[in-house]
Amino acid sequence: MRGMIEEITAALGANGLILRGGFAFANSDEAPDGVSGVPAKSVLLVGQAGADPWPHFLRWRKQQPRQIANPLDTWSGQVIGAVAEAFGARAVSPSDKPYLPFQQWAMRAEGLKPSPLGILMHPQYGLWHAYRGALLFEDEIALPEHDEAIHLCDGCVEKPCLKSCPVDAYSAEGFAHQACLAHVRGANGGPCRGGGCLDRNACPYGTSYRYPPEVQAFHMASFASL
Known part of the structure; x- marks a missing residue:
């Protein structure tokens, strides 16, 4: 298995992209279906730390139609889907409907907790990470137990992440x-x-993983077009 x-x-x-932990579903979980339609037994989360996927995405983007919808989701789905097919798994995405509980899965897989902004705080990456998809397996995968991650927000007294937005x-x-979108x-x-x-x-943690301005502008443009 290793x-x-x-x-x-x-x-x-x-x-x-990187693996972001995983776990075996318990009998009490409502596990989604695996590749053949029976309930999955294990999930591996896939994501990123920092902006490492960006140059790979840009190369792919140049070969796609200009008006392709949700290009980053599409690229992620293709990459993760190819890996899933190669290893007998089903690929799922945070944007799939009905929505799957990705944030709950992430907290369970890596022991993270939400920051005041809702983004999960990672002890190394800070707020500069993301989950792009998951691999669902119909076999149980043995994974090492993780330690509970240090929640950096607990020791952050000033909370600059709640003081920098012009519209609070x-x-x-x-x-x-709506206030954020209008601004x-x-x-x-x-x-x-x-x-x-x-x-x-404004968050002081994980700054070496901070997305470059062009990556942040891309995500803001996607948000503003909603």
């Missing part, structure tokens, strides 16, 4: 989606459109 994990890791790494989009009440689309939203969420960028 050999298969290493092979999957190498296949994903060819496109800048994040608060104890949750995310003010990003508006005349004063240029810094957010061009350089990413000011609250997210």
Whole structure:
């Protein structure tokens, strides 16, 4: 089994993606179907740390139609789907409907907790990571137990991530989606459109993994087009 994990890791790494942990579903879980339609027994999460997939995505993007919808999701789905096919798994994505509980899976797989922005806080990557998909297996995969990750937000007294947004989009009440969207689309939203969420960028952790401005601008453009 270790050999298969290493092979999957190498296949994903060819496109800048990484394995983000996994687990075996318990009998009490409502496990999604595997590749043949029977409930899966194990899941491996696939994602990124920093912007490593970006150059691979850009090379692929140049060969696609200009108006392709959701290009990053499409690219991720193709890459992860090819790996799934090679290893007898079913590939699923956070954008698939009905939605699967990716955030709950991620917390279970890596022992992470949400930051005040809702993004899971990683002890190494900070807020600069993402989950792009998952591999569902109909066999149980033995994975090492993970330690509970240090939740860096607990020791962060100043909470700059809640003080940098011009419209206070994040608060104890949750995310003010419409206020954020109106600001990003508006005349004063240029810094957010061009350089990413000011609250997210204010976080002091994982800064060496921070997405470059062009990557953040891409995600902001996708958000603003909703």
